[in-house]
Amino acid sequence: MPRPLIQLEDIRRTFHVGDIDVPVLRGITLCIERGEMVALTGPSGSGKTTLMNTLGCLDRPTSGSYWLDDEEITRLTKDGRARVRNRKIGFVFQSFNLLPRTTALEQVMMPLSYTASGITDREARRRAEDLLVMVGLSERMDHTPSQLSGGQQQRVAIARALVNRPPVLFADEPTGNLDSRTTLEVLAMLQRVNAEEGITIIVVTHDPVVAGHTRRNIRLRDGLVESDTAQTPLLAGVAAAAPAPEEAAA
Amino acid sequence: MTFAKTLRTALRALRRNITRSALTVLGIVIGIAAVIAMMEIGKGSSGAIAKTISSMGANNLLVLPGAAASGGVSFGGGSTLTLTAEDCDAILRECPAVKAAAPLVRARTQVIYKERNWVPQSIVGSTPAYLEVRDWSNLTEGEMFSAADVRNASRVCLVGQTIVRELFQGRSPVGEEIRLQSVGFRVVGVLSQKGANAFGQDQDDLVLAPWTTIKYRVSGSSGSGAAAGGSASASSTSNSVFPGAPSVFPATSAAQALDKPMPVRFANVDQILVAAASSPEIRSAMAQITDLLRERHRARPGEPEDFSLRDMTETANALSSTTTMMTNLLLAVALISLVVGGVGIMNIMLVSVTERTREIGLRMAVGARARDILLQFLTEATVLCLLGGLLGLSLGRGAAIIVKQLLRWPVEASLEAVIASIAVSAAVGIVFGFYPAWKASRLDPIEALRYE
Ligand SMILES: Nc1ncnc2c1ncn2[C@@H]1O[C@H](COP(=O)(O)OP(=O)(O)OP(=O)(O)O)[C@@H](O)[C@H]1O
Numbered sequence: 001m002p003r004p005l006i007q008l009e010d011i012r013r014t015f016h017v018g019d020i021d022v023p024v025l026r027g028i029t030l031c032i033e034r035g036e037m038v039a040l041t042g043p044s045g046s047g048k049t050t051l052m053n054t055l056g057c058l059d060r061p062t063s064g065s066y067w068l069d070d071e072e073i074t075r076l077t078k079d080g081r082a083r084v085r086n087r088k089i090g091f092v093f094q095s096f097n098l099l100p101r102t103t104a105l106e107q108v109m110m111p112l113s114y115t116a117s118g119i120t121d122r123e124a125r126r127r128a129e130d131l132l133v134m135v136g137l138s139e140r141m142d143h144t145p146s147q148l149s150g151g152q153q154q155r156v157a158i159a160r161a162l163v164n165r166p167p168v169l170f171a172d173e174p175t176g177n178l179d180s181r182t183t184l185e186v187l188a189m190l191q192r193v194n195a196e197e198g199i200t201i202i203v204v205t206h207d208p209v210v211a212g213h214t215r216r217n218i219r220l221r222d223g224l225v226e227s228d229t230a231q232t233p234l235l236a237g238v239a240a241a242a243p244a245p246e247e248a249a250a
Numbered sequence: 251m252t253f254a255k256t257l258r259t260a261l262r263a264l265r266r267n268i269t270r271s272a273l274t275v276l277g278i279v280i281g282i283a284a285v286i287a288m289m290e291i292g293k294g295s296s297g298a299i300a301k302t303i304s305s306m307g308a309n310n311l312l313v314l315p316g317a318a319a320s321g322g323v324s325f326g327g328g329s330t331l332t333l334t335a336e337d338c339d340a341i342l343r344e345c346p347a348v349k350a351a352a353p354l355v356r357a358r359t360q361v362i363y364k365e366r367n368w369v370p371q372s373i374v375g376s377t378p379a380y381l382e383v384r385d386w387s388n389l390t391e392g393e394m395f396s397a398a399d400v401r402n403a404s405r406v407c408l409v410g411q412t413i414v415r416e417l418f419q420g421r422s423p424v425g426e427e428i429r430l431q432s433v434g435f436r437v438v439g440v441l442s443q444k445g446a447n448a449f450g451q452d453q454d455d456l457v458l459a460p461w462t463t464i465k466y467r468v469s470g471s472s473g474s475g476a477a478a479g480g481s482a483s484a485s486s487t488s489n490s491v492f493p494g495a496p497s498v499f500p501a502t503s504a505a506q507a508l509d510k511p512m513p514v515r516f517a518n519v520d521q522i523l524v525a526a527a528s529s530p531e532i533r534s535a536m537a538q539i540t541d542l543l544r545e546r547h548r549a550r551p552g553e554p555e556d557f558s559l560r561d562m563t564e565t566a567n568a569l570s571s572t573t574t575m576m577t578n579l580l581l582a583v584a585l586i587s588l589v590v591g592g593v594g595i596m597n598i599m600l601v602s603v604t605e606r607t608r609e610i611g612l613r614m615a616v617g618a619r620a621r622d623i624l625l626q627f628l629t630e631a632t633v634l635c636l637l638g639g640l641l642g643l644s645l646g647r648g649a650a651i652i653v654k655q656l657l658r659w660p661v662e663a664s665l666e667a668v669i670a671s672i673a674v675s676a677a678v679g680i681v682f683g684f685y686p687a688w689k690a691s692r693l694d695p696i697e698a699l700r701y702e
C-alpha cells in the first residue's frame with residue numbers, strides 16, 4: 001500500500017525558554033493524501049504555525065516521525081531539508097514576503113536558482129510566465145511589489161510557490177492581510193490550483209470563511225488534534241466572479 | 251546555485267540599492283585610486299632615477315684629491331693637489347676591475363660666441379676616454395678631440411645640447427669658434443642629449459675640451475694659477491708633464507715656450523672619473539685604486555690617504571632609495587585607507603544583512619542552503635569591491651596623468667599595480683564581506699521570516 005503524501009506519527013515539539021520546557025505540539029498523528037485541500041484551524045497559541053513549520057521542513061520536531069512524499073524528513077540534514085523545501089514544498093505567507101524592487105517575473109523565477117538540476121534560463125522564464133498567466137497577472141509581469149495590490153502580491157507569491165511544481169503547498173494565514181473580496185480571489189486561485197494541478201494544499205486560518213472553502217478541517221487545541229472533519233467546500237470562484245456585495249450597494 | 255546565477259543575483263541586489271552601493275564602495279574607490287596613483291608616480295620616479303643613473307655613466311667612481319674628513323682635520327676635497335694624469339693612466343693600466351678612466355679639470359667662466367654669452371654649468375677638461383667613462387658614446391655631430399689634442403693642449407672643444415641651444419640658437423656649431431676668457435676654441439663636435447642627472451643638474455650644459463687646454467690656457471680653472479710659478483723652466487720639464495709621449499712633441503723653442511707657458515710640477519688634475527668594468531666589480535675597483543694610489547703616493551701603512559673615492563652609483567642609489575621609501579610610505583597610507591574602506595564595507599553589509607533578514611528567510615524557505623546565502627552575500631561584497639576597484643583604477647590613472655601634465659612629474663603605468671589593485675579589492679571584499687555573509691547564512695529561517 002503506498003504511503004500517503006504526508007504522514008505524521010506522534011510529532012512532539014518542545015521549546016526551551018530559559019529553564020522551562022514549553023511543550024507546543026504534544027503528539028500529533030495524522031495523514032494527508034495527495035490532492036487534498038485541508039484547513040488547519042484552532043485558537044491562537046494552539047500550535048498551528050509550529051505544526052506548519054514542521055510540515056514545511058523549516059523546523060525539526062523534538063520527536064516523532066514525518067514522512068513526506070516517501071521521504072523520512074526527521075532524519076535529513078539541514079541541507080537535505082533545504083532541498084526538500086525547494087523541490088517538494090511551496091510556501092505562501094500572510095505577509096507575502098516578496099523581494100522589494102524586484103519584478104513579478106523575477107520573484108517567480110527566484111526559487112529555480114536554488115534548484116540543483118539545471119533548468120535553462122529560457123525554461124525558467126517560460127515557467128514563470130505561464131504561472132503568472134495562470135494567476136491572472138499576464139499584464140503585471142514587470143511590476144514590482146509596490147506597484148501591485150495586496151491580492152495581486154499574494155497571487156505572485158502563489159505563482160512563486162508553484163514554480164518548482166511541488167506536490168504540496170502550505171499557506172499560513174494567506175488571507176490575513178487581505179479584505180474579504182481579495183480573500184475570495186485568493187481562495188478561488190487556491191481551489192483552482194488544487195483542482196486543476198492536483199496540488200495538495202494546507203491552509204492555516206482563523207477565518208471560518210477560508211476554512212469553509214476546504215474539504216477537510218483539522219482543529220488543533222493545546223498542541224493536539226481536537227477534531228478532523230470532512231466537509232463540502234464553498235466555491236470561491238462563483239462568489240469572486242460576481243461583484244462584491246458592498247460594491248454593488250455603493 | 252551556479253556561479254553565473256549567484257553573480258546575477260548579487261548584481262541585481264546591488265542595483266536594487268544603487269546609491270547605497272556607490273557610497274559603500276567609496277572608501278575602496280579612494281583607496282585603490284591612491285594606491286594606483288602612488289605606484290605609477292613612484293614607478294615613474296624610480297624609472298627616471300634609474301635612467302639618470304645610467305645617463306651619469308654606469309658604475310662610475312670619482313677619485314678626489316685630499317682625504318675625506320679624517321681624524322677631525324679635513325682639508326676638504328680639492329684642497330690638496332695630489333692627483334695627476336699619470337695616476338689616471340696608472341689606474342687604467344693596473345686595476346683590472348677598471349674599464350676606463352679619465353682625468354677631469356673643471357673651470358667656471360663665461361663662454362662667448364659672437365655677441366652672445368653664456369655661463370655653462372660645467373666646463374670640463376678631460377681626455378677622449380671621458381666619453382667612454384660616461385657611457386656617452388654617440389655624438390650628434392662632428393667628432394671627439396684626439397689624444398694628440400690633449401698632448402698639444404689644442405684649442406678645440408665639444409659642446410652639449412644646451413650650449414647649442416643657448417649660444418648657437420640651434421644652428422650647427424661645428425667649425426665655429428667660441429671664446430673662453432679670450433681663448434678661442436674651435437668647436438669640433440656636439441654631444442648627444444643626456445638630460446638632468448640625479449641631482450637635477452643639466453648634463454647638457456657642458457663644454458668639453460682637452461684637460462691640458464683648460465688647465466693651462468683658461469684662467470679661472472683650478473690649475474691655471476700653477477703656470478705662474480715656473481714659466482722659466484717650462485721647456486725643461488715638459489717631458490715629465492706629458493710622459494710616455496715625448497717624441498710626438500715637437501721640440502719647443504724658447505720663444506714658443508714663452509708663448510705657451512707650461513706648468514712646472516703641478517700636473518695635477520681636479521678629479522679622476524673611473525668606470526668599473528661592471529657593477530659587482532665596483533668594490534674591487536675601489537680596493538684596487540686605493541692600493542695603487544697609496545703606493546704611488548707613498549702613503550705609509552696606517553697613514554690616511556691623500557685622496558678619497560666616491561661611488562657615484564651609490565649616491566644616486568641612495569637618492570633612489572629615498573624615493574622608494576617615500577613611495578612605500580605613501581603606499582602604506584593608501585593601504586590603510588583600503589582597510590578603512592573594507593571596514594566600511596563590512597559595516598554596510600552587516601546593516602544590509604539585518605535589513606534583508608526577511609529576504610534571507612524567504613530564500614531559505616524556498617530552498618537556499620546556508621552555503622548559497624553565504625556565497626550570495628560574499629559575492630555581493632566582492633563584486634561591489636571589484637567594481638569599486640575598477641573605478642578607483644581609472645581614477646588613479648587619471649590622477650597620475652594629471653600629475654604628469656600639471657607637475658611634469660614622471661609617471662609610469664604599471665601592469666603589476668593594475669593586477670595588484672584588482673586582487674586587493676577582491677581580497678578586501680572577501681575578507682570584510684565574509685563575516686556579514688557568514689552571519690546571514692547562520693540565520694534560522696523561521697526567525698528570519700518572522701523578523702520585523
Ligand atoms: N520559538 C519559540 N520559543 C518558545 N515558544 C514558542 C516559540 N514558537 C512558538 N512558541 C509558543 O508556542 C505556542 C504556539 O505558537 P504558534 O505560533 O504555533 O501558535 P498559532 O496556533 O500559530 O497561533 P496564532 O493563531 O496566534 O498564529 C505559543 O504559545 C508560543 O508562545
Ligand SMILES: [Mg+2]
Pocket residue numbers: 048049050
Ligand atoms: Mg500562527
